[in-house]
Amino acid sequence: MQATAVNQTTQQVAAESHDPGLPGAGPRVGGPHPVTAIVQRLAEAFRPWGFAVRDLPLLATEQENFDLLGYPDDHPTRTQLTFSPVRGVVLRTHASSGIPAVLREATGPARSLLVGTCFRNERPSQFSSSQFTQIDGIAVEPGLGLPELVGLLEVMVGALFGPDHPWWLNRSHYPFTAVGFAVEVACPRCSGGCGECHGRGRVEIGSGGLLARDVLAACGCQDDWTAVSFGCSVERLLRLSHGVTDIRPLLGGDAGFLAQFD
Numbered sequence: 462m463q464a465t466a467v468n469q470t471t472q473q474v475a476a477e478s479h480d481p482g483l484p485g486a487g488p489r490v491g492g493p494h495p496v497t498a499i500v501q502r503l504a505e506a507f508r509p510w511g512f513a514v515r516d517l518p519l520l521a522t523e524q525e526n527f528d529l530l531g532y533p534d535d536h537p538t539r540t541q542l543t544f545s546p547v548r549g550v551v552l553r554t555h556a557s558s559g560i561p562a563v564l565r566e567a568t569g570p571a572r573s574l575l576v577g578t579c580f581r582n583e584r585p586s587q588f589s590s591s592q593f594t595q596i597d598g599i600a601v602e603p604g605l606g607l608p609e610l611v612g613l614l615e616v617m618v619g620a621l622f623g624p625d626h627p628w629w630l631n632r633s634h635y636p637f638t639a640v641g642f643a644v645e646v647a648c649p650r651c652s653g654g655c656g657e658c659h660g661r662g663r664v665e666i667g668s669g670g671l672l673a674r675d676v677l678a679a680c681g682c683q684d685d686w687t688a689v690s691f692g693c694s695v696e697r698l699l700r701l702s703h704g705v706t707d708i709r710p711l712l713g714g715d716a717g718f719l720a721q722f723d
């Protein structure tokens with residue numbers, strides 16, 4: 462068979478296999494950005510417990526970002542890692558800076574889930590970014606203590622990793638807590654030790670604590686009021702849960718990269 466005849470046959474087959482009456486492939490249906498999906502998952506988990514989401518603005522006063530939370534003047538986050546566009550105003554370095562407003566505005570028991578984009582003057586790497594998302598929970602009312610904190614952390618860990626996922630508290634220190642803990646969970650990337658958990662089988666995912674009395678007083682809370690807070694960084698959670706080796710593309714809109722979170 463000559464080449465011309467072969468081409469004609471190929472074109473004929475292609476034309477006959479094309480049925481314009483069949484439905485098209487249709488557009489790919491998107492979903493929430495993975496960061497948004499985590500926020501929505503936590504919001505849904507905490508809604509039955511009376512927590513309402515409060516979106517934080519990008520800017521915070523130095524007073525609410527540091528002073529009212531007990532950060533000393535020489536704290537490294539304050540002196541080395543903060544972007545300050547105007548004197549007395551900073552790009553929010555942590556979602557905890559939303560805590561003073563919740564405490565100040567509380568006229569009765571209050572519970573909020575603070576969601577904010579945060580910024581720190583750090584060199585971007587595959588493990589960290591100068592821009593990231595934090596979620597902090599804050600509950601304020603008389604009589605809150607460690608049992609309530611543990612209960613709320615159980616909700617957080619359960620929403621992120623499932624209800625039976627092992628988790629632990631390690632004593633730690635934060636400027637605004639009287640008693641503070643780092644929250645660790647069983648490493649979601651292995652069952653006994655890997656590079657992600659440095660062979661420990663556990664990874665830190667966030668923090669929690671009882672707020673210090675002087676923080677409550679500085680924000681105008683009554684003497685018998687207590688507060689617990691907890692929080693986590695969303696991009697770090699996504700890196701752990703999906704084994705993402707570089708978190709920087711999470712800031713972009715590459716549909717191919719983001720499809721792995723569907």
Ligand SMILES: [Zn+2]
Nearest residue numbers: 648651655658
């Ligand atoms: Zn591991």
